[in-house]
Amino acid sequence: MSVRPKVREDHPFLLSTAPVSRAQSRAASGVLGLLGAAMLVTVPFAQVPIDNSQVLVPAYAIAVFIVDLITAALLLAMYSVQRSRAVLALAIGYLFSGAMVLPWALTFPGVAQSLGLPEAGLQTTAAIATLRRLGFPLLVLAYALMKETDPDPQHALESERRVIAGTVAAVIAIVGGLTWLVLTSEDALPRFMQDENRVTAHWRYVPVSAMALCGAGLFALWVRRRCVLDIWLMVVLCTLLIEIILLAYLSSGRLSIGWWAGRLFGVVSASIVLVVLLAETMTLYARLARSILAERRARETRLTALGALSATIAHEINQPLASMVTNANAGLRWLGRPDPDLAEVRAALERIVDDGHRSASVIEGIRAMFKKGTQERVCVNVNDLVTDIIRRDLSEAKLGRITMQTDLDPHLPAVTGNPVQLQQVISNLVANAIDALSNVTDRERLLRVRSSQSDADHVLVSVEDSGTGLDPALRERIFEPFQTTKTDGMGMGLMFCRSVIEAHGGRIWVMDNAPNGAIFRFTLPSAEELMSLTGEATP
Amino acid sequence: MPDDPLISIVDDHESAREAAAGLVRSFGFAAATFGTAAGFLASGDLARTACLVADVRMPGMSGPELHALLVATGTPIPTVLVTGYADHAVRDRALKAGVRCYLTKPLDPEDLLACIRSCIAGGAGRSG
Incomplete structure (x- = not known):
């Protein structure tokens, strides 16, 4: 068995390849526990309506829109490094979810009116919500399933920038197209709402389907559970489940406390991956900064040691060399006189011999110094x-x-x-x-x-x-x-x-x-x- | 040769000062050598010295310090500084302080001779 598992390009510090540590699993479980407890706290008040709170809907929508878009941007950046189609699918999920929240909010009963837009039909908002609610878990499921397969080599050759631009354009086109379709075919839409705030019996299929998709996604992620991102996406899906339960079963329809609590869970759910991505980015940055610093220090130490060593050697050798030149010049001058003073010439030559020996002993000393360094036991x-x-x-x-x-x-x-x-x-x-x-x-x-x-x-x-x-x-x-x-x-x-x-x-x-x-x-x-x-x- | 001008050489490296002394003698001058600035100051040769050749870097008092001390005590001797490490800043400062020449080792015989001659010709009074 000499076949080795093919190692993909190594990005050990990316969220989508980093293995799960015990601390990460514990943190994820902790967050989940807190969210579950928060849901239980809202249960007694879930049915209480908050009148006219639709004015807060655009604020909620903007929050989700921005958080989803930033997450999508970070995931696309991750894709451009790693070129994993799974990560691309996940980025599409966030992009879709973020983009769809805009038509949802703008068609929300009462919102369009306050913004001076024509009021949409009764069924419009619910239809958009349905698309959004089913689309996101579907794409998370795609992420979880796609991870199993190796990246397509053909795909890897494409310019990632073109892929990203194409993806963003396609998602915007799809969201725009779906919105247009929903707005123009009000009569053909399923009858989910009986009035502005209460749903019909048809609606019950929607949360069930969404929960089924979340469950499938959770299962797929649990089976794979390879990296940190998988763990946190499981938390995201659990939060989505809580949101659906609050919205569909515990609240008394739109604009009740349970409904708003569900919306808050939606914001939390959208933020989880963003927060984890940012935290990991900071860790990565810190690591990078530290290694650059260490590298620079090591280089400086090397250069300083080398510089000091060469200066010492240069000085020790230069000194006798300079004396030799001076002595030789003196000897030449004595020889060049009309009556050459041979005694002075001899003295100069003897000093040159001494200087030569001195240089040799300097070099021997340097060699001995290094020898001593390695033999010191x-x-x-x-x-x-x-x-x-x-x-x-x-x-x-x-x-x-x-x-x-x-x-x-x-x-x-x-x-x-x-x-x-x-x-x-x-x-x-x-x-x-x-x-x-x-x-x-x-x-x-x-x-x-x-x-x-x-x-x-x-x-x-x-x-x-x-x-x-x-x-x-x-x-x-x-x-x-x-x-x-x-x-x-x-x-x-x-x-x-x-x-x-x-x-x-x-x-x-x-x-x-x-x-x-x-x-x-x-x-x-x-x-x-x-x-x-x-x-x-x-x- | 008692009437020959005396050239005093101060250098902490023995080989360097003996080499310089040999060259100075070959010019036809008398040479006295000292291992430290203090040794030179303590000798009786100060008044007889027509030109001082001092190393820049020495333990204890350096060449520029020795020159400055002689100027400060009112007994300036025309001075030639020699060094193994050419340093523009040290050179400029020394020349500004009135040092006659700043030469790098190995010494060029013609340069050294010209400097010594300039010292003797200029005498103690000149400093600039």
């Missing part, structure tokens, strides 16, 4: 290194919805080595694991670092991920320079890891994790083992 507790790195990477992992676990042997013997280099090795492996997990959308993103005593005198460290795993063809060469699976990688990280581990007398290798992902392991001789080895080597 102290007693290192590997568990402390791991804990430091995990703490440092925690926020990064949290943003990537990665669960980090450690399983550290408390009785792990110390190793002898360069702590900075060893920390760099572990840090590289953890960073690789985080990268490997960013593609995962259909299972938990798990990163585990273990430490143990592999045998009497070796320490074993494993970095395990549930990521996409390694191509067997690449596994052989993964530790060689310039081998990388990352688009922005240099392929130097693992080569560095191997050279450090081997310089420490250890071994590093990679293996498959079950059922998914990779495990990078390395061993290091414990401090006692290394001491006994060097003790034996000394005669």
Whole structure:
């Protein structure tokens, strides 16, 4: 079974691909609980009418219109990045729902009159409401069902801007067409209303159909439940259900408290995805800002260190070089005199020899400095290194919805080595694991670092991920320079890891994790083992 | 050569001041060398020095500071500043303060000779 699931373009931080964390599920359940409680509170007053409150209908309509439109715009932006037809369907749903609320409000009995427009027929508003109420859950259902299929490659080739423009135009045309149809064929419309505020027996099919669609959507989302967006859309559909129950069964018709409560739920329902999208956008922005800052800091540190180093070297070498030139000039001048002073010439040449030796010793000193840096060995507790790195990477992992676990042997013997280099090795492996997990959308993103005593005198460290795993063809060469699976990688990280581990007398290798992902392991001789080895080597 | 003008060289790097002294002698002048500005000030050579060649960067008192001190105490000596790091700001400030020349290492023999000659010709009274 060498067939791997095809990984789509990785957008691990998009709402429509990010896996569901426990915290997100809890938050969604909490919101749902609050909304359910709010519905129960309104039940005793649901039948009380609020007279003449139709003046508030345009305000309600504008609120829903704006919220739906912003949500649709954000979803279209998401589509342009991800090119998922499912997200496009959802965006159409919000666009349709937002656009349809305008004719609904303008034909609402009493509203048109107050705005100086001709009054529409009795059945018009209800017919538009029906279209809107059935259309939105239908498109959410389409979203949930469409997610199962891979994106059409032909479709992916089209310019997303053209697709978005076409979609918006089509939705506006459909809404306009439907409104025109409803307005011009009043007589053919089903008789939903018996007067301005009360419905007929025919109406009862509408909430039932809408609830059936919501139920189907909920079921489809529950079965898929792959990403954060799915969870929040389930909350949206539940809120819609509450709205329908309030409007159709608990209220006493239009403009009663129950009816208005239902309308409020409608606004809440429309806002949920918007709020979640905005919250995720802020998180993404914060992450971006932080990584840019970290990158800039790292670059500055590198440049400062490099600048200071080259200035030191330049100065140390330039000084004797300048003296050599001056001495050579002096010697030439002594030779050029009518009576050359050979003693002075000899003195100048001797100073040049000294300067030459001085330059050589400067260069030797620089080399020794670097050598000293790499050979400095102290007693290192590997568990402390791991804990430091995990703490440092925690926020990064949290943003990537990665669960980090450690399983550290408390009785792990110390190793002898360069702590900075060893920390760099572990840090590289953890960073690789985080990268490997960013593609995962259909299972938990798990990163585990273990430490143990592999045998009497070796320490074993494993970095395990549930990521996409390694191509067997690449596994052989993964530790060689310039081998990388990352688009922005240099392929130097693992080569560095191997050279450090081997310089420490250890071994590093990679293996498959079950059922998914990779495990990078390395061993290091414990401090006692290394001491006994060097003790034996000394005669 | 007791009547030769004395050129005093102040540089914390031994190789640099010995090299400069060798070059100055090859011009036919007498040279005295000092590792620090304080060492020069404490010596009895101040009054005899016709031209002071001082490094800009030195631990303790720098070349420009030494020049400023000599001017401030009313015993100015025509001064040539030499440095391994050319710096326009330091150069402009030094020339404004009355330093005769500002030369970068490695020293160009003709430039140094011209500067020293200008020091000797101008004498202690000139400062500008």
